[in-house]
Amino acid sequence: MLAVSGPAIVVGAAIVRDGLLLAQQRAYPEAVAGRWELPGGRVEPGESEAAAVVRECQEELGVDVAVHDRIGPDVSLAGGEFVLRIHAATLTDPDAEPVAHEHRALRWVHAEDLDNLDWLEADRILLPALHALLVRPDA
Numbered sequence: 312m313l314a315v316s317g318p319a320i321v322v323g324a325a326i327v328r329d330g331l332l333l334a335q336q337r338a339y340p341e342a343v344a345g346r347w348e349l350p351g352g353r354v355e356p357g358e359s360e361a362a363a364v365v366r367e368c369q370e371e372l373g374v375d376v377a378v379h380d381r382i383g384p385d386v387s388l389a390g391g392e393f394v395l396r397i398h399a400a401t402l403t404d405p406d407a408e409p410v411a412h413e414h415r416a417l418r419w420v421h422a423e424d425l426d427n428l429d430w431l432e433a434d435r436i437l438l439p440a441l442h443a444l445l446v447r448p449d450a
């Protein structure tokens with residue numbers, strides 16, 4: 312029997328602190344440099360989505376995060392080769408300051424400014440879920 316594998320998974324972290332969402336600005340490749348996205352990246356073989364969120368946040372931001380529930384829809388990327396899944400997250404140490412190790416810039420975004428960032432196309436689909444996350448009482 313043929314083993315059928317689905318699309319590879321890219322996880323993103325919706326990190327909220329004091330009612331603000333952490334967004335980061337891509338530095339490369341040229342085609343998307345300057346666009347905004349959530350921290351994250353590809354889930355490695357054998358790795359859970361939550362573990363991938365934790366690893367990517369350590370690599371990209373130098374912080375530890377606690378991973379919570381999934382938010383928003385699965386978003387298809389690259390013609391269906393990948394699927395983007397977002398997990399809500401918080402900083403394990405609320406006083407830790409994320410640093411952009413691989414990105415051009417970081418920004419803590421207020422709900423009012425969410426729609427004004429030049430997000431990657433896939434992330435625009437997630438904006439309603441990100442708004443909903445920011446109005447939660449514990450956000």
Ligand SMILES: Nc1nc2c([nH]c(=O)n2[C@H]2C[C@H](O)[C@@H](COP(=O)(O)OP(=O)(O)OP(=O)(O)O)O2)c(=O)[nH]1
Pocket residue numbers: 321322323347348349350351352353388395431432433434
């Ligand atoms: N991390 C992340 N990737 C996103 C988002 N939206 C979106 O379309 N993508 C795309 C961009 C990339 O094609 C792919 C993830 O690749 P990546 O460069 O972040 O991560 P990676 O682990 O594959 O690569 P790398 O860290 O080795 O550079 O998903 C998002 O909000 N966060």
